[in-house]
Amino acid sequence: MFGNKLKGITLTAVTASMLSASVIGSSGIAHAADVKTNAASAILVDGDTGKILFAKKADQVLPPASMSKMMTEYLVNEAIKKGKIQWDQKVTISDYAYKISQNRQLSNVPLRIDYKYTVKELYEAMAIYSANGATIALAELLGDGSEGKFVKVMNKKAKELGIKNAKFVNSSGLNNEDLQGFEETGGKKDENEMTAKGVATLAYRLITDYPEVLDTAKIPVKWFRKGTKDQIKMQNWNWMLPSLVYGYKGMDGLKTGTTNNAGYSFAGTAKRGDTRLLSVIMKTKSYKGRFGETKKLMDYGFTNFTKQTLLPKGYQLKDKKTLSVAKGSETEVGIATKEPVSVLVKKGEKSHYKPVFVMDKKHLDEDGNLKAPLKKGEVVGHIQMKYTGSGEDPGYLEKDGSGKGQTPVVTTEAVDEANWFVLMMRSIGHFFSNAWDSITSTVKGWF
CATH class of the missing domain: 2.60.410.10 (D-Ala-D-Ala carboxypeptidase, C-terminal domain)
Structure with a gap:
């Protein structure tokens, strides 16, 4: 989740407030017109083809908050695939990443400035626990020590992926106000901007191009630096994973996001049988609300659509x-x-x-x-x-x-290029054919 201010809410208290089954409806919905989502913007798509099944104000530009981290995830996986970095590569922590990581009102694993972490450790902290300091450390690794340079790559990649109306000012999705004066792109109060359709496109390309990201996204709980004095329990903020508070059958990703401006948002994906759905909910009013709205869309999709072979x-x-x-x-x-x-x-x-x-x-x-x-x-x-x-x-x-x-x-078969003789005979044939057509046409005109 949180790119994102925790504001002193404890996990226990939030969990207790979310246990009521009445929060999320249980029935499927028959028609798209009947899907009444309280989110400011929403979209549901076929996760295999990108076919849009439902949309509400999906082109409205809003802050995506920590859903922005999916772009950082994409670029990390791309760099791994191209051999630019390795999972076991050690990463030095900058003053910037260190100071952000110490802010426990934000989602973070506290990092040490005198220790080097592997790319894999930082990636898991980002993907599972939405750790902002870890995200910045990865951005600086790929940006030659500069988050600002990495942000330029983020914006360039958004265009390459066909994501319209996207603007990234940082790698984490935080409001620049929370970056303690380290912001390199945009103004003090700037924040990343995307549409629900843009977030869905990013999520779709992430799981299509790098399906292995779901192996990390579906981990419900993991210890960071287990066995050391720095260990911290990372509980996945996606509480719709089957073993967590709002367990939903088949849910295995993907990314939550919360800031004051963004409200509570969520890009979720679930697979049942041979059907994968992907939904994006933007700007709901409560932590539990985003999951309830996601369930509405997922239930609608799984209840009313089936995989069909059309040809x-x-x-x-x-x-x-x-x-x-x-x-x-x-x-x-x-x-x-x-x-x-x-x-x-x-x-x-x-x-x-x-x-x-x-x-x-x-x-x-x-x-x-x-x-x-x-x-x-x-x-x-x-x-x-x-x-x-x-x-x-x-x-x-x-x-x-x-x-x-x-x-x-x-x-259905090969066709070679005709040689000169075939072309000549074909040309002669066309000549006599055309001549005969002309003669028969003339004769018909006599009668």
């Missing part, structure tokens, strides 16, 4: 089973879907989806024909599913699902 592998459109090929050994080539298309569909609406073929223009000549040579299995376009029902289709987090919720269309 099988090898599917051919009735009116486009072949495409013309220019200057090929064959004049046309068969095309079919490379993979099946499976998406979450509202119950009873499978028939409301129509396949639409989109050609890859880089394979076309000036006359709109495919150019030879072509390999068997060469991608020449894709089929996307168009919703034809009476309701509005909210689309995907990323345009056309960015490869998900659609399938590539490939050639």
